[in-house]
């Protein structure tokens with residue numbers, strides 16, 4: 784049975800527990816990173832240093848793995864994660880205009896999170912709704928047939944429920 788983070792367990796203790804769970808197995812780095820991402824939501828710099836010390840490997844190796852795999856975040860993400868499809872059909876149908884509208888409306892760049900922690904912006908590959916390109920996902924919800932003019936209203940609706 785999977786052990787879940789308890790409300791009193793701080794991030795440092797979570798990292799220590801996860802390292803202890805995997806350190807003796809073969810190839811412990813990715814399972815450790817995966818569990819930390821799942822439980823905390825990101826892998827902080829201090830967690831990377833702790834992992835490197837525990838596994839006796841260079842911190843650069845841990846950092847390299849975290850930044851190579853897009854499923855790992857290095858900072859907390861916003862409450863609403865906006866994923867913009869950058870695969871060819873969406874690109875052809877105007878994804879760049881959607882990106883610009885999102886960045887302009889939120890005042891952040893792709894890969895960033897708004898200072899209030901409400902929105903994060905990321906790219907993704909095809910989300911399987913190419914028939915309604917250009918498309919984005921906000922958390923689990925898909926928005927398709929988008930135009931830049933639709934973005935402020937969509938974001939306002941998300942913010943209202945944040």
Ligand code: FES
Pocket residue numbers: 868869870871872873874908909910911912913916917918
């Ligand atoms: S290419 Fe964007 S949803 Fe498939």
